[in-house]
Amino acid sequence: MRELLQILRDILTFKRGPQDLPYAPNLTIASVVAVLLIPLAVSVLFGDKPLSQTLPRLIVTNAVPIGLMYLLLHARGFNSRFMQTLLAQTLTSIVFLALAAPLLWMLGDISPESTRLMRPEQALPGLLFLVAAIWKLCVEAHILRHSLDVPFFAGMLVTILIGIANVIVLAALFGERAASAAGV
Template sequence: MNALLSRLFAICRLRLGPQDMPYAPTIASALVVTVLALEALLSQLLDVPDGLLLPRTLLSGLMLVGVPWLLLRLRARSGRLVQTLIALAGTSLLFTLALVPLLLIAAANPIDPAAPAPSSMLVSVAVLLLVVWKLMVNGHILRYALDWPPLAAALLALGLFMVELGLDQWLQGSGAA
C-alpha cells in the first residue's frame, strides 16, 4: 500500500504516469468506491439537498469511470483502463482529502462579496490552486493513457471538468425546480 501511495504522490508531481500503476482491478474498484463515497459524504457535510446526492454521485461515477472507458475504447487502448482508473481515482482521492478542510472552512465562513475577509480570500486561492493542480494531473494521466500530446490532453481534462461542472449546475437547477 505504501508503494501505491508513493506512486500516486509521484503522479501528482507529474513524475510517473498511469502506466506505473499496478494492474489490480480490485484496487481500482476500491479506489473508485472510496472516492464516490467521500464525495457523497462531503456533499452531505456541505448541505447539498438529499435529492441531489444520488444524481451527483452517479454523475461523478460516470465522469470517473465511464468517460475514461469510452475514450480508451475509442483509442483502442482498453487494456489501460484499470491502471488509468487507479491513477485517476487515487489522485482524485488525494486531492479530495486535501480539499475537505478548505471546503469545510469555506462553508463555515461564507465570503461577503462587499468586504471579503483575508482568510476567506486565502481559502479561495488555495482551493483554486488545488483545482488547477488537479486539472494538470488529470491531463498528465490522460496524456499517457491515450497517447496524446500534452496540450491536447490538458485541454481534454479542462473540457471534461467544464462538462462535469455544467452538468452539476444543471442538476442543481433541476433539483431546485
C-alpha cells in the same frame, strides 16, 4: 502499499504515469467507491440536501468522466489501459478531496446564492483552493496524456472538454444549478 503510495506521489508530481500502477481491479473498485463515499459522507454530515438528491448527482458527476475516459481509450485502441487510468484518476481524486476538505471548511459559505463578499480570512484558503484546483486539472491532464499517448496540451484539452461535458450532462439531468452544486 508503500510502493503504491510512492507511485501515487510520483503521479502527483508528474514523474510517473498510470502505466506504473498495478493492474488491480479490486483496488480500483475500492477507490471508485471511496471517491463516491467521501463526498457523500461530507454532504450527509454537513449538507442541507437529502441523500435522495445528493446521491444521483454524485453518481452522474463521477460516471460521466469515467464513461468518456473509457470511450476515448477504446477509440484510441487502448482498452487495456482503462483499469490503471481509472485507478490513477480515483487515487489522485482522493488526495485532492483530502486537500480540499479543510480548505472548503475554512472558506465557509461562498455559494453563488451568497450575497456576501469574501472576507479577508477567506483569502488564503481561497487562494490555496484555487492552486489545488489547478494542480488537480494538471494531474488529470498528465494522466490522460500518458493513457491516450498524446502531448500534455492535448491531455489538458481532453480534461477540460470532459469537465464541460460533465457540466452539460448535470445541467440537463438536474437543472442549471446542479453543476455548481456538484462541485464541478
